[in-house]
Amino acid sequence: MIYNCRYAWNRFTGYSTRTAPLFWVPMASTVGQAMTTLSPWRNGHAYKIPLRERDGQVVSRGKLKAIFRVIIEQAPADINWLSILTTANRDVWAQAHDEVITANKTMTFIIGTNAETSLLCEHSKIDGTALYGLGRTISSAIDKHIETSESPYPVALASDDYVYLPACVPSCLSPLVDDLRAQHLSAVSGWALHSYTHKGYGVRYVRRKRLPPKTIFQVVIQAAVRRHFGYSPNSMDVISQRHFQGGRVDALNATTAEMIAFCDAAWDPQLDIKERARLFSAAVRSHARLGSLLLWGRGWWRHTTWLKEVALESGEEVPALFTDPVYLRTKGPQKVYTTFMDAGVSEVGQCWLEREVLFMTVRVLDSSVDFNIINGNGRGEEFIEHLKEAAKLIEDIMETMA
Template sequence: MPVLKKATLEKSASKGSEETEELPKLPVPPLQQTMDMYLKCMKHLVSEEQYKKSKAIVEKFIMPGGVGEMLQQKLLERQEKTENWIHQYWLDDMYLNNRLPLPVNSSPAVIFARHNFQDANDQLRFTANLISGVLDYKTLLDMHALPVDFARGQLSGQPMCMKQYYGLFSSYRLPGPSKDTLVAQESSIMPEPEHIIVACNNQFFVLDVVINFRRLSEGDLFTQLKKIVRMAENEDERLPPIGLLTSDGRAEWSQAREVLMKDSTNRDSLDMIERCMCLVCLDAPTGLELNEANRALQLLHGGGYDKNGGNRWYDKPMQFVVGRDGVCGTICEHSPFDGIVLVQCTEHLLKYMKNSPKKLVRADSVSELPAPRRLRWKCSPEIQGHLASSAEKLQRIVNNLDFTVYRFKGYGKEFIKKQKMSPDAFIQISLQLAFYRCHRKLVPTYESASIRRFRMGRVDNIRSSTAEALAFVKAMMDGKSTISDSEKMEYLRSAIAAQTNYTILAITGMAIDNHLLALRELAREHCKELPEVFTDEMYLSSNRFILSTSQVPTTMEMFCCYGPVVPNGYGACYNPQPESILFCISSFRDCKETSSDTFAKAVEESLTAMGDLCVQHNTKAQTPVKERKSQQENGHRT
C-alpha cells in the first residue's frame, strides 16, 4: 500500500471515530419500566393463566436485592466500559449465532427496474457503469466524505451514526461450526481491497479495479468484463459451482470450507473472495415471465442450483446482480449494516448511473491490461458430496418460498398524512388488521426501529401488536355492527397513538427487546442457570416473530424484500409512495396456515376499510349538526 494512501486511511479512520464520539451513548432503560412494558406488550397475546404465571415470575425477578437488580447493575457497568452495550449481543443473537442458510432466511434483496439490454455488450456496458459507481462511492467512504444522515419521521433532524456505511465494501461473514464471525477489513493489518469478484456461469474471476495505482475507467472495465465472459464460456475450463456451498446452513458450509482449506489452491481462491470489495454476478436469462415477483425471486435465491443459484457468494455483504434478461439488483449479507444503509448506497449508485454521460464505450479502449484471473478449485469427492447436498437444500428453499409483490393503489401516504396520522403507524395497524382477518388473533410482531441516534446504533424492535391495535381490529371485525363509525375512529386513533408512542420509545433507546436480550446474555455469563423469566413460555413466544415487518422507503424505481423469520411466519416489507403503497409479502409453502396471496388480499381489504372509515368520518365531521339530525330523522345514512 503506498504511504500516501495509508496516511489518508489513518486520518479518515480517526475522523470516523471522532464522528462516532460526538453522538451520545445508548441509554439503559430502568429495569422496572422494561418489565412493566414487557407484561403490557404480552398480556393480550397469551392466555390469562399464562399471563398470571409469567407476571409472578417477573415480580420475583425484579424483587429488591434479586437477580434482576444484579444483572441491571452489571449492564450499567457494561455501558460504562463499551461504546454500545447491546451491539455485540444483538449482532450475535440476530445474525452470527443463526445457523440457517442465508438466502431467504437472512439476506434481503433490492430489486432495480428491469433493464432492456439490446445484446450482451449492452449488459456489460451497464455493468461497467455500475462498477464505476461502486468505485465512486467507495472513494467517498475512504475519504469519510459521505454527508452525515439525519433522522427522518419521528424526532427528525438528529444526526445518525455513520459507522455501518464502512462495512458495505470492507467486511465479510466467515462461517463457523456454532457461530459465524464478522470480519472487518478496516484494520491496519488488512490492506484495502482493490479488486472485485465477477461471477459468470458459476465461475469466479478476479477483476482488479486499480492497476499501477490507477483506477480503471469504464472503458477498461468493459474490456475486462468482455474477457471474463469469453473465459466463462470455455467449457474445457469449467469448474464445479463452489458458490452453492455458501447457500447451505452455516454449520454445513463451515464444515465444507474446512475441507476446501486443506488445499493451497482453494485457500488462495477463498482469500481472494473474502478480501474483495464486492461481487458482481452476471446472470444467465431466467426463462421466466419477468414480473416484479419473479425478478425478486432471482435476487433472493437465484432460482435454484440449475438457474443462477450457484452464481453467488452469500457471505459477501454486497452482491450486484446484472442478468442478461435485464433482472438487476443487489443482494446483501445483512450482518454489517441495516436496510436503510443498503438503500442509501443503492440510491447513490443508481443516481450515478443515471447522471453519467451515455458515451459509447469502445471495446479496444485499453488493450494492454492483464487478463482477469479465473479462481481455481480442487474438488475432492468429499466436496462433491457437500455440493450435491447444498444444491438439494437450495432447491428446497426455492420450492418452499411463497412470495408476492402487491401494490395498493387506493391511496398512499399523502392521504394518511391528511388524516393527521403517521403513515408508518397507519400501515402497521393495517397489517395487524390483515393478520386478524386471516388468523382471528394477533401475534408478537417485529418492526425494525433505527437507534442510529446513538454511537454504533443498529436497531431495536417496535412491538406493533399492541392492546390498542387488538381493540381496533376487533371493532372493525365486529359482525354485529354494534360499534359506530365514530367509535371505530376513536379505536383507530388510540391504536395509532400507541404505535407512535412505542416508536418514540424504540428510537430513543427505551424499548424492551434490546434490554431484555442484554439481561439474558449477562445472566448466561454471571448465573449458574438462566433465570426463569428467560425460560418462561411467554418470554419464548414473545421472541417468535410470526409477523416480521419493515418500512424501506425510497423514491427511486426499486424495492426491497426478504423472507419470513420463523417457519409459520410472514415477511412484510413495504414502501409508502405518495399515491400508493408497495408490499412484498413472503411466507413458506410448508406451513398450511399461511399464504402470501391471502395475506396480500387481507392487506388490501384492511387498507380499503380503514380508508373508507376515515372518509366517512370526515364527511360526517364536515356535515353541520342540524343537517345530520335531519338526515337521521329521515332515516338516511350519511
C-alpha cells in the same frame, strides 16, 4: 440484505434482458482503500479484472463492457458449486475454508437476466440498516448516469486484462457440497416474492389527517393479517433507532391489546363505523407510543436479550422473567415480520422455517406505498388481496375523522 435496482444492467451495458446473469464480488486489498480489482462470477466461475491500466489510469467503461461480454460468452456452462460451502454451519464452513480459497463475507453485486440488480450482503440481525446508505448511493449513481458515445467494445483485449481463477471442489468436500445443494433446494423451494404498490394514498394524505404514516400502514397490515390468518398472531415490527445513525434496530410486537381490539371489530359490518374509528384511534396511539420508545432506544427486546445472554455466559441463574408466561407469549412464535424502509431500498432476502410466515418490507411514499412480501406456502397473492381490502377499510375510517 438484497437491494433491488431495476434496469441497471441494461443501462450500464446495453445488453438485452435475456443476457445470462453475471455475479460481481468486489475485491479490495485493504479495508478503506479504493477498490483496485473486480471479481465477476459467472455460473460459479470466478474472474479477476484489474481496475487500473499499467500506466495507473482507471480502466475505461468501454473496456469493462468488452471484458464483461467476453466473460458472458466464454465462461464454462457447467455450474461450479464451490461457493455453496458458505451456506454450511459456521463451524463446518470454517473447517472447509481451510481446504479451499473462496469468497467469505463479501458484498456481492448481482445482475440478473431480467435486467434487475441486487446488492447481497451478510450482516448481523441488528445492524442491517448500516448498509442502506450504500444501496441509496448505488441507486443514485445509476439514475444519474448518462450514456456516452464512447465505443463500447475495443477491438482487442490483452491477455492480462482479465484472468480466469480456476477453482474446483476438493474430493474430500464433494459429499458436503452435495448435501448442501439438497438442503438449499429444500429450503428455498416454494418461497416466492410478491410485490404490490398501493396507489390510493400515502404520506401526504395521512399527514393531512394528522396521523403517523408508518403506524397507519402497520394498522393496515394488521387488519389484513386478521383476514389472512383468521386471528391476530404475534407480529414483529422492526424499527431503526434514531441515535444509531444508519444502523441498529429494535423490534416491538405490533399486536398490542388495542390493535387486537380494533382487528376484532374492523371487519364486523354490524358495528358502527364511528365505534370502529374509536378503536382504530386507540390502536394507532398504542403502536405510535411503542414505536417512539424504540426510536429513542427505550424498547425492551434488545435489553432483555442482552440480559439473558449475560446470565447464560456468566453461569448465573436465568432471571424468572424469561420463564414468565406473559413474556413467553410476547416472544413467539412470530408469524409476521414487517420492516419499514427508506425510499429506494427494499430488503427481500428472507426464508423462514415456517412457510406460512409473512415477511414484508414497506416503503411509504408521498402518494403510494410499496409492499414486498415473501411467503412460503403459496398464499402471497391472497394476502395482497387482503391488503387491498384493508387499505380501503382504513381509508373509509380515516374519512370519518376530522
